[in-house]
Amino acid sequence: MNMTESYVIIGDGIAGSSAAETLREEAPDSDITVVTDEGEALYNRILIKEFAKGKLPEAPVSIHEEDWYAERDIDLSLNTHVTDVDPDAHEVHTHDSGTIEYDKLLIASGGTPTKLPVKNADGEGIHHFWTFQDARAINEHASEADTGVVIGAGLLGIDLAAICGAQDVDAHYLMRGECWWRYALSPEGAEIIHDGMRDVGVTPVFGSGADEFVLDEDGHVEATIDTNGERYESDFVGIAIGLDFNIEYMQDTDLELDDGVVVDEYMQTNLDDIYAAGDLTRFYDTILGEHAQNGSWGSAKEQGQIAATNMAADDEAEAFRWVSSYSITHFDFPFLSFGHPTLGDDAVEKKYSDTEWRRITFKDGKVIGGVLIGDLAPQTTFKTLMREEREVSGQKELLLEETVDIDKLDAPPQGQ
Numbered sequence: 001m002n003m004t005e006s007y008v009i010i011g012d013g014i015a016g017s018s019a020a021e022t023l024r025e026e027a028p029d030s031d032i033t034v035v036t037d038e039g040e041a042l043y044n045r046i047l048i049k050e051f052a053k054g055k056l057p058e059a060p061v062s063i064h065e066e067d068w069y070a071e072r073d074i075d076l077s078l079n080t081h082v083t084d085v086d087p088d089a090h091e092v093h094t095h096d097s098g099t100i101e102y103d104k105l106l107i108a109s110g111g112t113p114t115k116l117p118v119k120n121a122d123g124e125g126i127h128h129f130w131t132f133q134d135a136r137a138i139n140e141h142a143s144e145a146d147t148g149v150v151i152g153a154g155l156l157g158i159d160l161a162a163i164c165g166a167q168d169v170d171a172h173y174l175m176r177g178e179c180w181w182r183y184a185l186s187p188e189g190a191e192i193i194h195d196g197m198r199d200v201g202v203t204p205v206f207g208s209g210a211d212e213f214v215l216d217e218d219g220h221v222e223a224t225i226d227t228n229g230e231r232y233e234s235d236f237v238g239i240a241i242g243l244d245f246n247i248e249y250m251q252d253t254d255l256e257l258d259d260g261v262v263v264d265e266y267m268q269t270n271l272d273d274i275y276a277a278g279d280l281t282r283f284y285d286t287i288l289g290e291h292a293q294n295g296s297w298g299s300a301k302e303q304g305q306i307a308a309t310n311m312a313a314d315d316e317a318e319a320f321r322w323v324s325s326y327s328i329t330h331f332d333f334p335f336l337s338f339g340h341p342t343l344g345d346d347a348v349e350k351k352y353s354d355t356e357w358r359r360i361t362f363k364d365g366k367v368i369g370g371v372l373i374g375d376l377a378p379q380t381t382f383k384t385l386m387r388e389e390r391e392v393s394g395q396k397e398l399l400l401e402e403t404v405d406i407d408k409l410d411a412p413p414q415g416q
């Protein structure tokens, strides 16, 4: 290993920051620079929804002070936007901090919420949710608003709905399909979530969506017209319809993209000395046996660590092998999705009570993901089955028993 190697990391989210930490451990004498266009160092993105609900002060959301980087001799550049990268020259260009040279580069710049392409979507009071700054604006506005509309029937949209509930905003949650997160839940399972929303004062509306927003004379939103022509009063609007990955700065390069930055299981891109980690990767999933995506905190952290280990080792030292989980804590019952609940060639599901439901997805007879509502106890077993790549083709119904007994299932393949 070259001891004077220089590493540049674009992004100080959990992927970039954990990569910097690992690099410092693995390559003690190297130069490490972390560049972020945000004005603050790493904070807990998972917790900003609690802050936006008005339930949490700022302090616990923050993870690293700037001192944390200085103590580790990591150069942190806040408020610095990367404009382009020259892979041949090994250079990163920034909007006003000049050029930074690197031996190895990590792309960990995540995504930005997708804008809704409808009339007046840029009105005042219409919020997207990704940064702590967004959360501050949402908290301030939601605490004053009387009526609201939320768009985007997925894991981030439901945070906005819960924020409306917690802030006493009388809100409608407009969804295109017949239920929330229709790619991972059936209407029967989703009905538990719908009831949870109603309990906090949010009304789900199906077969809907925003067609346009009505603004008052000051340019502030006052209502949402849905695709059926219905008008919903909404002096607060929250939109979460997906992410656009932040990789404009790579547009003049040959970086392989496929709705995300394509990396192998070592987090290496197709370009020499350039790695990627976190939400924006389309990584080779060694459990699934194909490339996949995952937008979750734990996965981004692990990818950052794996990328850094391989960058420092100068070879393919460690592969990414991970079963992700994502939990929702807004309601009286717990909710957890794991693995790839929207993929696969088969699924089984069962409702146990008004607040208990389970769905497991399979690919080639193996568990690849699922959703648990109400009772999270079997998650350990399901994750073990995934990690061990157990063949459960003839035994899928056993996975729906209230208590799943792993010993009743066929043994894992040899070598696992």
Ligand SMILES: Cc1cc2nc3c(=O)[nH]c(=O)nc-3n(C[C@H](O)[C@H](O)[C@H](O)COP(=O)(O)OP(=O)(O)OC[C@H]3O[C@@H](n4cnc5c(N)ncnc54)[C@H](O)[C@@H]3O)c2cc1C
Pocket: 010, 011, 012, 013, 014, 015, 016, 035, 036, 037, 038, 045, 046, 047, 048, 049, 080, 081, 082, 083, 108, 109, 110, 111, 129, 130, 131, 156, 159, 246, 249, 277, 278, 279, 280, 294, 295, 296, 297, 298, 300, 325, 326, 327, 328
């Ligand atoms: C409200 C909310 C709630 C969530 N809840 C959960 C949850 O409960 N569980 C869970 O597992 N996950 C949750 N997530 C998702 C999780 O936070 C993300 O998967 C994770 O933070 C992704 O980390 P990352 O490092 O890949 O990207 P990011 O955290 O997006 O970091 C990327 C950084 O790069 C910066 N950047 C972008 N472009 C440039 C550029 N050109 N130059 C310089 N810097 C740039 C960005 O400003 C950003 O700071 C939630 C996300 C949000 C927004």
